[in-house]
Amino acid sequence: MGLARPSERFLHAMTTLPASVSDTLALLGTADYIADRSLATAVHLALHLKRPLFLEGEAGVGKTEIAKVLASALKRRLIRLQCYEGLDVASAVYEWDYARQMIEIRLAEAAEEDRSEIEGTIFSDRFLIKRPLLQALEPDIVGAPVLLIGRLPERRARARDIAAQGARRQ
Numbered sequence: 001m002g003l004a005r006p007s008e009r010f011l012h013a014m015t016t017l018p019a020s021v022s023d024t025l026a027l028l029g030t031a032d033y034i035a036d037r038s039l040a041t042a043v044h045l046a047l048h049l050k051r052p053l054f055l056e057g058e059a060g061v062g063k064t065e066i067a068k069v070l071a072s073a074l075k076r077r078l079i080r081l082q083c084y085e086g087l088d089v090a091s092a093v094y095e096w097d098y099a100r101q102m103i104e105i106r107l108a109e110a111a112e113e114d115r116s117e118i119e120g121t122i123f124s125d126r127f128l129i130k131r132p133l134l135q136a137l138e139p140d141i142v143g144a145p146v147l148l149i150g151r152l153p154e155r156r157a158r159a160r161d162i163a164a165q166g167a168r169r170q
Helices: 008-012 021-030 037-049 063-073 089-093 098-110 115-122 132-137 154-169
Strands: 078-083 094-096 128-130 146-151
Touching (some): 021 037, 021 063, 037 063, 063 078, 078 132, 089 132, 098 115, 132 146
Parallel strands (some): 078 146
Antiparallel strands (some): 094 128
16 A cells, blocks of 8 residues: 555645645655554544644654654644653743843842832743743644653653752752
């Protein structure tokens, strides 16, 4: 069985969603991703129902690659979140840029600005560091980004945690 041929409409509008499962197979095929019909069906339904697609499997089976292919083919951002032991919500969603906030506070105090004005300023988007989950939830004219949530293998996660602890002690 050969690769599905994309419809003419599909070729002219690669940033739009594939109209059929066959078009989804063709989309994946244009990026040299070999998929069977069941995977193409799952991808097609996830795209059209605007639902996440949960892919689970052993290392090396193509979970990361399909996210890269979809982001590229649909011309959408690929946002990655690597999960590991000890990852908390703040690290996955957002953080405040404390250093910039402190500088802003000092400058405002030196200029004798009103305290309520300072509070309104330092807790604005300007001082927000958007992490992967918040980035993925932001509206985008092109369409929702592809959010890839990966899990570091246990050994790599432990090694990274040990290295981080060592760096904190120095």
